[in-house]
Amino acid sequence: MEVSARHIEPLQLVRYAATERFGPHHDYHEYNADGKLGSSVQGEQRAFTVLVFGATLGPDAGGETHFPHLHVSVAPRLGDALVWANVGADGAPNPRSLHEGRPPAAGNGKLAINVWVCDREFTTSETLERVVRT
Numbered sequence: 001m002e003v004s005a006r007h008i009e010p011l012q013l014v015r016y017a018a019t020e021r022f023g024p025h026h027d028y029h030e031y032n033a034d035g036k037l038g039s040s041v042q043g044e045q046r047a048f049t050v051l052v053f054g055a056t057l058g059p060d061a062g063g064e065t066h067f068p069h070l071h072v073s074v075a076p077r078l079g080d081a082l083v084w085a086n087v088g089a090d091g092a093p094n095p096r097s098l099h100e101g102r103p104p105a106a107g108n109g110k111l112a113i114n115v116w117v118c119d120r121e122f123t124t125s126e127t128l129e130r131v132v133r134t
């Protein structure tokens with residue numbers, strides 16, 4: 001798959017206060033019964049996620065990005081980026097990309113930026129309501 005900066009969705013900032021979490025989910029868009037990618041704006045698929053951490057959380061501060069199927073947990077560190085594929089080489093959603101944002105422990109917050117790299121050019125000509133979503 002060829003990618004360029006034009007394949008990047010509008011960036012999404014995620015901010016967690018202490019104890020807030022983002023439960024297990026996939027970043028890819030699911031296919032509806034009619035064969036369309038349900039939450040996709042322009043038929044694009046989120047092929048890759050680049051999660052850029054905007055805060056450092058120490059060893060007991062929680063806030064890890066956890067991949068249950070892979071038994072991998074990554075602690076946030078300011079400026080680090082975690083990159084993974086949400087789809088296989090054939091472009092099909094890969095359920096093993098399941099991940100969650102664990103809650104920061106009391107007294108900690110977490111910031112990150114989602115950079116979703118899609119399988120096609122993403123234009124922002126659509127209305128804002130359709131582009132800004134989770």
Ligand SMILES: O=C(O)CCC(=O)C(=O)O
Nearest residue numbers: 014022064065100101114
């Ligand atoms: O906060 C995290 O570690 C993960 C965030 C995430 O998965 C998302 O925003 O889609």
Ligand SMILES: [Fe+2]
Nearest residue numbers: 025026027099
């Ligand atoms: Fe995610």
